[in-house]
Amino acid sequence: MSDNDLMMEHIFDKENFTEKQKKIIEAAIDLFSEKGYASTSTSEIAKKAGVAEGTIFRHYKTKKELLMSIVMPLITRLVGPIVVNDLNKVFDRQYDHVEDFLTALIENRKAILIKLLPIIKIILQEIPFQAELKSHIIEHFGEKAFNLFLNKIKIYQEKGQLIDMPPTSLARLMLTNMFGYLFSRYILFPNYEWDDELETERTIQSIMHGLGKKE
Amino acid sequence: MSDNDLMMEHIFDKENFTEKQKKIIEAAIDLFSEKGYASTSTSEIAKKAGVAEGTIFRHYKTKKELLMSIVMPLITRLVGPIVVNDLNKVFDRQYDHVEDFLTALIENRKAILIKLLPIIKIILQEIPFQAELKSHIIEHFGEKAFNLFLNKIKIYQEKGQLIDMPPTSLARLMLTNMFGYLFSRYILFPNYEWDDELETERTIQSIMHGLGKKE
Amino acid sequence: MSDNDLMMEHIFDKENFTEKQKKIIEAAIDLFSEKGYASTSTSEIAKKAGVAEGTIFRHYKTKKELLMSIVMPLITRLVGPIVVNDLNKVFDRQYDHVEDFLTALIENRKAILIKLLPIIKIILQEIPFQAELKSHIIEHFGEKAFNLFLNKIKIYQEKGQLIDMPPTSLARLMLTNMFGYLFSRYILFPNYEWDDELETERTIQSIMHGLGKKE
Amino acid sequence: MSDNDLMMEHIFDKENFTEKQKKIIEAAIDLFSEKGYASTSTSEIAKKAGVAEGTIFRHYKTKKELLMSIVMPLITRLVGPIVVNDLNKVFDRQYDHVEDFLTALIENRKAILIKLLPIIKIILQEIPFQAELKSHIIEHFGEKAFNLFLNKIKIYQEKGQLIDMPPTSLARLMLTNMFGYLFSRYILFPNYEWDDELETERTIQSIMHGLGKKE
DNA sequence: GATGAATGAGGCTTCATTCAT
DNA sequence: AATGAATGAAGCCTCATTCAT
Numbered sequence: 001m002s003d004n005d006l007m008m009e010h011i012f013d014k015e016n017f018t019e020k021q022k023k024i025i026e027a028a029i030d031l032f033s034e035k036g037y038a039s040t041s042t043s044e045i046a047k048k049a050g051v052a053e054g055t056i057f058r059h060y061k062t063k064k065e066l067l068m069s070i071v072m073p074l075i076t077r078l079v080g081p082i083v084v085n086d087l088n089k090v091f092d093r094q095y096d097h098v099e100d101f102l103t104a105l106i107e108n109r110k111a112i113l114i115k116l117l118p119i120i121k122i123i124l125q126e127i128p129f130q131a132e133l134k135s136h137i138i139e140h141f142g143e144k145a146f147n148l149f150l151n152k153i154k155i156y157q158e159k160g161q162l163i164d165m166p167p168t169s170l171a172r173l174m175l176t177n178m179f180g181y182l183f184s185r186y187i188l189f190p191n192y193e194w195d196d197e198l199e200t201e202r203t204i205q206s207i208m209h210g211l212g213k214k215e
Numbered sequence: 216m217s218d219n220d221l222m223m224e225h226i227f228d229k230e231n232f233t234e235k236q237k238k239i240i241e242a243a244i245d246l247f248s249e250k251g252y253a254s255t256s257t258s259e260i261a262k263k264a265g266v267a268e269g270t271i272f273r274h275y276k277t278k279k280e281l282l283m284s285i286v287m288p289l290i291t292r293l294v295g296p297i298v299v300n301d302l303n304k305v306f307d308r309q310y311d312h313v314e315d316f317l318t319a320l321i322e323n324r325k326a327i328l329i330k331l332l333p334i335i336k337i338i339l340q341e342i343p344f345q346a347e348l349k350s351h352i353i354e355h356f357g358e359k360a361f362n363l364f365l366n367k368i369k370i371y372q373e374k375g376q377l378i379d380m381p382p383t384s385l386a387r388l389m390l391t392n393m394f395g396y397l398f399s400r401y402i403l404f405p406n407y408e409w410d411d412e413l414e415t416e417r418t419i420q421s422i423m424h425g426l427g428k429k430e
Numbered sequence: 431m432s433d434n435d436l437m438m439e440h441i442f443d444k445e446n447f448t449e450k451q452k453k454i455i456e457a458a459i460d461l462f463s464e465k466g467y468a469s470t471s472t473s474e475i476a477k478k479a480g481v482a483e484g485t486i487f488r489h490y491k492t493k494k495e496l497l498m499s500i501v502m503p504l505i506t507r508l509v510g511p512i513v514v515n516d517l518n519k520v521f522d523r524q525y526d527h528v529e530d531f532l533t534a535l536i537e538n539r540k541a542i543l544i545k546l547l548p549i550i551k552i553i554l555q556e557i558p559f560q561a562e563l564k565s566h567i568i569e570h571f572g573e574k575a576f577n578l579f580l581n582k583i584k585i586y587q588e589k590g591q592l593i594d595m596p597p598t599s600l601a602r603l604m605l606t607n608m609f610g611y612l613f614s615r616y617i618l619f620p621n622y623e624w625d626d627e628l629e630t631e632r633t634i635q636s637i638m639h640g641l642g643k644k645e
Numbered sequence: 646m647s648d649n650d651l652m653m654e655h656i657f658d659k660e661n662f663t664e665k666q667k668k669i670i671e672a673a674i675d676l677f678s679e680k681g682y683a684s685t686s687t688s689e690i691a692k693k694a695g696v697a698e699g700t701i702f703r704h705y706k707t708k709k710e711l712l713m714s715i716v717m718p719l720i721t722r723l724v725g726p727i728v729v730n731d732l733n734k735v736f737d738r739q740y741d742h743v744e745d746f747l748t749a750l751i752e753n754r755k756a757i758l759i760k761l762l763p764i765i766k767i768i769l770q771e772i773p774f775q776a777e778l779k780s781h782i783i784e785h786f787g788e789k790a791f792n793l794f795l796n797k798i799k800i801y802q803e804k805g806q807l808i809d810m811p812p813t814s815l816a817r818l819m820l821t822n823m824f825g826y827l828f829s830r831y832i833l834f835p836n837y838e839w840d841d842e843l844e845t846e847r848t849i850q851s852i853m854h855g856l857g858k859k860e
Numbered sequence: 861g862a863t864g865a866a867t868g869a870g871g872c873t874t875c876a877t878t879c880a881t
Numbered sequence: 882a883a884t885g886a887a888t889g890a891a892g893c894c895t896c897a898t899t900c901a902t
Contacts, residue, residue: 018886036344038253042872052888057873059886125340129251162426165417172399173392173421180391202380206388210425211377233861257897267863272898274861448882466774468683472876482884487877489882555770559681595847602829603822603851610821632810636818640855663865686892697867702894704865863902871895878888 021059023049028066033118037067037126067126071133074119075140117186124187146171177207236274238264243281248333252282252341282341286348289334290355332401339402361386392422451489453479458496463548467497467556497556501563504549505570547616554617576601607637657718666704668694673711678763682712682771712771716778719764720785762831769832791816822852 017025027049031040042063046053060066127134153167153174162170181203185194232240242264246255257278261268275281342349368382368389377385396418400409447455457479461470472493476483490496557564583597583604592600611633615624662670672694676685687708691698705711772779798812798819807815826848830839 020887036251036253038251039344041870043870053872054874054889055887058888061873063872121343125343128336128340129254165426169414169417170426173395173418173426176395176399177388177391180388180395184387184391199384202384203388206425207421208425210421210423211380211385211388235862256895258895261864268897269864269899270862273863276898278897450883466681466683468681469774471874473874483876484878484885485883488884491877493876551773555773558766558770559684599844599847602825603848606825606829607818607821610817610825614817614821629814632814633818636855637851638855640851640853665866687894688892698893699868699895700866703867706894708893863900865900865902867897867899869896872893874892875890876888878886879884880886881884 020049020051020055024051024056024059024066025070029070029118029122032067032070032122037122038129064130067122067130068132070119071123071126072136074116075123075133075137113182113186117190121187149175174207177203235264235266235270239266239271239274239281240285244285244333244337247282247285247337252337253344257281279345282337282345283347285334286338286341287351289331290338290348290352328397328401336402364390389422392418450479450481450485454481454486454489454496455500459500459548459552462497462500462552462555467552468559472496494560497552497560498562500549501553501556502566504546505553505563505567543612543616551617579605604637607633665694665696665700669696669701669704669711670715674715674763674767677712677715677767677770682767683774709775712767712775713777715764716768716771717781719761720768720778720782758827758831762835766832794820819852822848 024045027045028040031045031048042056043053045066046056049056056063056066060069123133123137127137149171150167153162153170156162157164157167157170181199185196185199239260242260243255246260246263257271258268260281261271264271271278271281275284338348338352342352364386365382368377368385371377372379372382372385396414400411400414454475457475458470461475461478472486473483475496476486479486486493486496490499553563553567557567579601580597583592583600586592587594587597587600611629615626615629657670669690672690673685676690676693687701688698690711691701694701701708701711705714768778768782772782794816795812798807798815801807802809802812802815826844830841830844
C-alpha cells in the first residue's frame, strides 16, 4: 500500500473513490498547498491529476466543494484526537518518563504529520476566508477538544501541579507553545536540521519551568 | 490629521501621494486583508477607492506591485524596530518594574498595532506565495533583528538570567510566546474581551517561569 | 390504465417502450415544455426520469432525436385529424344544433387537448428553430389538412353560406379565431376561470356573424 | 441616419451608446431572433458584433440582462401606444373612411413593425420562460392598454355598435383577430405575397360582420 | 493625472455524448 | 438493457491590463 493510499485511508476512510478521484484529490492538495486555493485553477488541477477538467465537476459540484472535501474530514477525524492525546502526554509527563512523551509525540506522529502537512497548510491559509471552515473547526476542535483540555487543566491545578491562573489563560499559553513548536518545525523552517527529540524536550521544559534561571 | 493620514505617514512617509493614490492604498489594504490578495480584484479596489479602474495602473504597473508597495515599507521601516524594542523590554524587565514593560508594550504599541493589523494579516497570508516578500522579510527582520536578538540572549545567558540552552532554541521559544500572544489576541480572537494588562503579564510570567508550580 | 399510459398509447402507439423509456419521454415532455428545449439538459431529464444519464442515449442517439421522437408522432397522427374534424363541425353547425358542436369540440377533445398541451407548447416553441419540424408540419398539416379545409370552404361558399372572399383569406380568418381561442384558453390564461361552453359559443358566433350590431 | 440608427433611436432613446454597444445590441437582436435566446452564445454575439466577448459583459452584467435591455424598452415605449392607437382606429372606422384606418395601420406602422419584428419574435419566444418579461408586459400592456381598451368597448356597446357580450370576451375576440392578422402576416408567412390593404380590410370586415353570408 | 471602454486570456462550470462494465 | 464515470468542447463570466481621450 502506497504512502498516498495510506493518507487516503486515514483521512477519507470508507469512501469509495475511483482512481481518477484519488488523483484529483492528490493534485488538489498539492496545488492548493503550494499556490493557495484562490490561485489554483481547476484546469491546473485537472492537468496535474491527468483527468479532464469536467471530471472534477462530476465529483465536486464546485471548486469550493473540492476544497471542503479535502479539509473537513481532516478536522473532523484527526485533529481532535491527535491534539487531545498529545496534550495528555504533556501533563502526564511529570510522572512518566520524558522519553515516553518524546517517542509518542515525535515518532508516532511525525510520519502522519508530515504527510498531512500540505492539508494543514491549506487549512491555515483558508481559515480567514472560509466561514464554514472556521465554524467547523470551532465546533470540532474548539468545543469538544478544548473543553476536554480545560478539564484536564483544572484537575492538574487542583493537584497543585499547575500555577494559579484562569484555565483559559493556561490553555492559551500551553497551546501556543505546542503549536508554536509544530509551526516553526514543519511550516516555517522545515528545511533547517532539527534535532526533534531535543527540541521537543526543550519545548516542554519551557512550558513547565520557563526560560528564566532560578537562583 | 486623521487616523489614516497618520498611518500613511508612518508607513509610507516622504512619498507624495495624491488623494486618489491614498484612497487606492486604503481600499487595497482593506480588501486584501479581508478577502485575500488573490481573491481581490483590481476593479473592486477601484470601486471602493472611488477611482477609475485605469487609475490604479497609472500608479502601479501591476496588481502585485500594488501589493508590494503596501507590504514592503511596513517590513522595512516598522516591524524590525518595533520587535527589537519590545523584545529588549522583556529582558530588561527582570530589573525594571513589570509595569514599565506593560505600559510600553501595550499602551505605546497597541494603537499602532491595531492600525497595522490589516497589513500584518496581508503579510502573513502572502508570505508563502510571494518569494520576494519572504526574502525581504528574512533580509530585514531575520538577518538584522534576529541576530541582534540572539546577541541579547547571549548577554543575558552570560549574566545567568537565562537557562542554558542553545540561543536559537531560546529565541524560538521566546518569539513563539510573544507572537503567540499577539496572534491569539488580535488575529484569532479579536472579539473576545481581553484584559490586556493582565494577559500580557501572564505571557511574560509564562516565558520566564513556566506554568508548572514549584513545590 | 393510467392517464399517462393513455397518452403514450395515443401518441406513440404500437411502439414497445420499456418502463425506463416511458419515464424518459414523460420527463422530457415536462421539462421541454416548462423550460424550453434548449434550456433543458439531458442530465436533468435523466434525473427526473430516474434513469442513468447514459440510458437516454441508448434509446435516442441525440438530444434532438429525443425531441423529434416526442413531437413528430403527435403531428403525424393527431393534430391533422383533430383539426379537420373540428373544423368540419364549425361549418356543419349552421344546420345542426350548436350543442352538437360544443359537445363535440369541448367535451370530446378537452381531456386530450389538456393532456397534449405540453407537447403542443413544445411544438410551438421549436417550430422557428427546427427546420425538420417545420417541414413535417407543413407536409402533414399544411398540405393535407389545409387543402382539405380549403375545399370545404369552397363548397360552403358555393352553397352561399360563406361570404365572397378568397378561400385562403377565409381560411386564415377562421383558423385565427379557432386557434386564438385555444391559445387564449389553454396557453395564455389557463388559470382564468373559463366558462368553456359559453366562450366557445361566442367564438363561433364571432366567426359567423361578427361583433358589430345589426341595425 | 441609417435604418438601424432609427431603430436605436426609437427603442432606446436618450441612452448614450458607444459604437461597440450598438453593434452588440444589433448582433444580439439578430441572433436571438434567428436562433433563440438560449441557443445563442455570447461568443457568437461578440463575433458578429466584431467585439471581444468581454466587452459584452462590460455593458451588461449577464446575458439575461442583455436580453432584457433589448426587450423591455420596446414593451414600455412602443407596444402600448401602437396597440392603443390602432385599436381606436378599428372602432372609429364605422364612421370614418376605411381608407383612413388602412393607411394609418398599414402604411404608418408597416416600416417600424418590420424593423421591430426581430425583437417581437424574441419577446414571443421568451415570454413563457422569463417571468420578469411576462410581468412587465402585463403591467405595461395588460393593465394600462387593456383597461383603456375595455372602456372603449363599453362606450361603443352603449352606442349600440357592438353586440351584447361581456366586454372581456369582446376584447379577446377583437384582439385575437388583430394579432392573428399580424402574426400570420409577419411571423408565419412573411414571404407570401400579401396585398396588405385588402387583407386588412378583410380582417376588419371579419371582426365587424363575420364570415357568414346574410340572407 | 485621470478616465473608463475595450481587450482577450483564462476562470469555473455545464453539457451532450461515449464507453467499459 | 442499463449504468455512471469520463470526456473535452463550449458556455458564461471575470480579470488584469492597455490606451485613446
